[in-house]
Amino acid sequence: MRRTTTRQASLKMFEACKTCKQNISRYGKCKAGFENFYARRSKDNHCPIVWRQRTTCKRCEKRIVMPAFSKGTCTSCGKEIVSGNTPCDKMCVKCAIKLNRCAHCGLTMN
Structure with a gap:
């Protein structure tokens, strides 16, 4: 018998989004239209504020x-x-x- 997993990726908020004035209180798109979360650290959401705080x-x-x-x-x-x-x-x-x-x-x- 084959098993399937329903495990969801744990979401995290970008550090730059936590202090941004355009951010919303939950995961989703901020007021500027960029996603404020990632499941994979290398995700690029094209936000210039997040891009400035990249470390890789x-x-x-x-x-x-x-x-x-x-x-x-x-x-x-x-x-x-x-x-x-x-x-x-x-x-x-x-x-x-x-x-x-x-x-x-x-x-x-x-």
Whole structure:
């Protein structure tokens, strides 16, 4: 007998949407017409505010990693980073957003 699953993806709200004035209180389309949620972290909703807070460059979106905890330090602020995969990220998310760089490889976002 074949089993089918009805498991739904868990939705999360973009960090930029949580503080945006155009956002609504639930998941869906904001007042500007962009979706404020994702089930897959690499989802692109074409919102310029969300795009500015991306921390993954196009090259690192499809990188292959090993699922293992690893420790590293942020190349900008020196804060310790614990990553859920190997190799460890180069920058913490806060510094990556502030400096407009990829958190995984440290290169500038274009």
